[in-house]
Amino acid sequence: QVQLVQSGAEVKKPGSSVKVSCKTSGSTFSSYAISWLRQAPGQGLEWVGAIMPIFGSTKYTQRFQGRISIIADESTSTVYMELNSLRSEDTAIYYCAREPSPDFDVLTSSYTSSSFFDFWGQGTLVTVSS
C-alpha cells in the first residue's frame, strides 16, 4: 500500500527557512516523481515543484525559483522540500504527492512537467508569523 507521510506542523518567523519531509513507502521510490503543492488559507491548490529521484532532476515553479530546494534521499525513500526567506504569504498547507507518469526528457534525463498525482501526503501546515 502506497503511503506518503509528512513531517509535523511548523511555525516560523519571516525571513527564516522551513524544511518539510515526505517519507514514502509501498512503491519503488525511484520509479516516480514526487511533487510538492500547497494551499494557502482560502485559496486553491498550487504546484510548487517536483523531483524525479531516479535522475535527481528537479523543477520549480517560476515564482519560487531561488527560494526553494527539493531533494531526495533514496536510502530512506524520503523527499525534502526546503523553502527559504519565508514570508507571511507562504503560510499554507504543504502537500507532497506522487506522480506515477511524469513527463521527462529522455535525452537530458530531466523532469519536464507534471501529469497527475495519485497518492498524497496528509499535509503539513506551515505558519509564518512574527
Next chain:
Amino acid sequence: EIVLTQSAGALSMSPGERATLSCRASQSINSDYLAWYQHRPGQAPRLLIYAASSRATGIPDRFSGSGSGTDFTLTISRLEPEDFAVYYCQHRGTFGQGTKVEIK
C-alpha cells in the same frame, strides 16, 4: 501559460441529484493531462479522474469525466453525502480555482 476556469464557484445540490462540473482551458490541451480531484476539509486531495475520463483506482462509478480540447466535465451521477466537497481540475502544473459542491 494555460489557465483553467471552473465556471461555478459553488453548486448547491441535494443528495441523489446529478452534479455536472465544468472546466475550461484557455487553449486546447492534450486530454491525457487533464485530471480531477476531490478535496474534503481537513483531508488531502483525492484523485478521481485522470486522462480526462479514466477513473482512478477505487473511485466509485458514479464519478465520470469527459471532454476534449478546451472543455471538460466531471459528472457525479447521484450525489452521496460524502461527495459534498471541493473539486479541482488540473492540467500539468495548473489547477482550476475549484468548485464547491454544497448541500442545498
